[in-house]
Amino acid sequence: MKPLRDNVHVWYCQIQSPEAWCAVEFVLSMEEITAGQRRHDKASKTRYWLAHSCIRLLIGHYINVDPRHISFQKNSFGKPRVVGHDISFSVSYTSNCFAIAFSKSGELGVDIEWLNPGFDFFPVAxxxxxxxxxxxxxxxxPTHQRRSFFEIHTLKEAYSKAQGEGLSFDRERYEFHKNPHAPQSRLCVDSEVSCINDKWSFHAVYLDLDLVASLAIDKPAPVCIETFHLTQDMYSQLIKRLQEY
Structure with a gap:
């Protein structure tokens, strides 16, 4: 694993057996536990609690701070940031999965979507x-059109999350296209001024065959991105580290 200082790390988790993941109550704040309880079903509650416990555990790992003592502050649109530390993060959920992205070199947003074969994407497009x-x-x-739709959709959502403007973000203003010179990189065109946004970098991120994921990073290309599959064993090791604080 390369240092986070000049890189972006994306952690991906697929929850196969929710009952096997435990100890989230030892990490989360009461506010986070309550927010999870407002989710509409048991699977969504578990996914929310696990994702937010991983946010705390991984931030604690990066900045060497007890995860239970990390504080967050939200902007007027609800985007959280870590109080007192120069680290940005973004989280996204879909189906039984979630992804968390971390950076120390600027704002970022991540978005993931399951390639739902029954979703009629064309009216949305x-x-x-x-x-x-x-x-x-x-x-x-025709077999690739669904993935192409979700790539553009996740790029728009990732950019929206990075900007931290919530529903006020104008998703229709920005258009995304493949970069002929870099397979995983994407070009963002601001349709109001008809120019490419070269102050940010945008990337397609491969996590799993049935998922589409994208990143928006407040940093010009090139950007080094590392991906990690967060397993139950890794999670258990992070929980055990709590004894060291």
């Missing part, structure tokens, strides 16, 4: 995507 984005989807082979 015609409502929220630009003409060039729709054309790029239709130019793909």
């Amino acid at each position: 015609t409502r929220f995507f630009g003409d060039d984005e729709i054309r790029s989807i239709l130019c793909e082979e």
